Amino acid sequence: MNGASHSLGQQVFQKIREDILNGTYSRGKELKEKPIGEELGVSRTPVREALRQLELEGLITIIPNKGAFVVGFSxxxxxxxxxxxxxxxxxxxxxxxxxxxxxxxxxxxxxxxxxxxxxxxxxxxxxxxxxxxxxxxxxxxxxxxxxxxxxxxxxxxxxxxxxxxxxxxxxxxxxxxxxxxxxxxxxxxxxxxxxxxxxxxxxxxxxxxxxxxxxxxx
CATH class of the missing domain: 1.20.120.530 (GntR ligand-binding domain-like)
Known part of the structure; x- marks a missing residue:
């Protein structure tokens, strides 16, 4: 992945993380790559990268064949x-x-x-x-x-x-x-x-x- 793509992924990550932290995306909300990409004007690749990073931070869970869902904080x-x-x-x-x-x-x-x-x-x-x-x-x-x-x-x-x-x-x-x-x-x-x-x-x-x-x- 080149630097520009990685940077774009970080920007998408920051935006989605902010939306989780401020309550825009509530607990249990499914995060779909295509709608998020369309909203942010990016392809699915940086969205997918951002979702993987969000899972590492424990903010979402990715369930195979089902999707990515907001975990949030207790x-x-x-x-x-x-x-x-x-x-x-x-x-x-x-x-x-x-x-x-x-x-x-x-x-x-x-x-x-x-x-x-x-x-x-x-x-x-x-x-x-x-x-x-x-x-x-x-x-x-x-x-x-x-x-x-x-x-x-x-x-x-x-x-x-x-x-x-x-x-x-x-x-x-x-x-x-x-x-x-x-x-x-x-x-x-x-x-x-x-x-x-x-x-x-x-x-x-x-x-x-x-x-x-x-x-x-x-």
Missing amino acids: GQDIRDIYEMRLALEVLCAKRAALSADKIQIEMMEEILYLADFHLNKGHMEQMMGLDDKFHGILYEAGGSKMLEHALKDYHHYLSRARKISLADSKRAHQSNQEHWKILEAVKDRNTKKVEQAVNLHISRAIQNMETSGGREHG
Whole structure:
């Protein structure tokens, strides 16, 4: 398979994965190569490649002579991802406390000021985007490409649960205050403080997920 075809397969994979994670394709939905290819304007080959990759990630199951079906996530799957993210995010944030540069800190600060503004206006969609940006810069500031890649994947997998969670104005305000605590610890270069702040942030996210209807995913 040439590079262009492989790249196209990755694009199709990303699109289908996003549709599974945001609930467009629900649990049990059959994913048919031809309709998906027609919708995305590609041949069956990149769709088939994408479906194989999605099966490797456990998001779908391919049953011979029957088809490909969405598996999605259970509540336990989501909790497991949150707990794995917690372990890695603590490590990343502690590194960020030691290595974040002035520009990264200023960018995170600006994001949180903007988030406060949009929260006060009730702009929850903007808040979601700013939440992603804050964590993205924090991951970059950790200085490890491997950690950054893994954490961005976990963050992406939890997109639907986070969207449900952040739709709650009270939780959204609380979440942004927790971000301020994380940033304060990074600015202070205090690894113990940043560990405590990240633990609090993600532990509360797990608690909120369990009571906000985020039990089932996909």
